[in-house]
Amino acid sequence: LLDRVEVVATDVSTRAITRAQSGRFGRRSVRDGHPPELARRYLDVGDLGVSIDRRLLGAVQFRTANLITDAAIEAAGTFDAILCRNVLFYFRDDQAIRVVDRLGRALTADGLLLVGVSESLLRFGTALRCEERAGCFFYRKAS
Known part of the structure; x- marks a missing residue:
């Protein structure tokens, strides 16, 4: 899938972009509703939060932008x-x-x-x- 899509993530805040690039989020940031097979493949859910798989994170182009x-x-x-x-x-x-x-x-x-x-x-x-x-x-x- 990652070789067939282009993902661009933007935010006006450089701080928010830096946080997103880290790939680490609180448990509340990733809620139910996603297919379990995708969660198993791309998310590491731990006691302290959620980490995004590096392959997925590496496929994202992060940019600051004011909409x-x-x-x-x-x-x-x-x-x-x-x-x-x-x-x-x-x-x-x-x-x-x-x-x-x-x-x-x-x-x-x-x-x-x-x-x-x-x-x-x-x-x-x-x-x-x-x-x-x-x-x-x-x-x-x-x-």
Whole structure:
């Protein structure tokens, strides 16, 4: 799988990027919901937290980016899927609309945008189509 995908992780905070690059997280950071076979392959769960397998961590390109002001999204190319979890609620509505528009333009045809469970794009009138599968909501770019 890792030889067939490109994973880009961004945050506005260099501190958050450094922490993510370490591959060590608290147990709360990785909750249930992931397939057990993937967890066994890529996660080492211990008493003090969770460590990400070095092969997976090495496949991630970590970058600092400001989703509001940077051209980093456009410069990165297009994506089949973008995970933007628990980010949009930090922005004013006008800023969130701009960010969602940028993310939508960065998706390939039929690309998916996944946001946090408490974040809905419906009030923004986005061109992305809301869909649901097995209780998981996501937004699809029309092809």
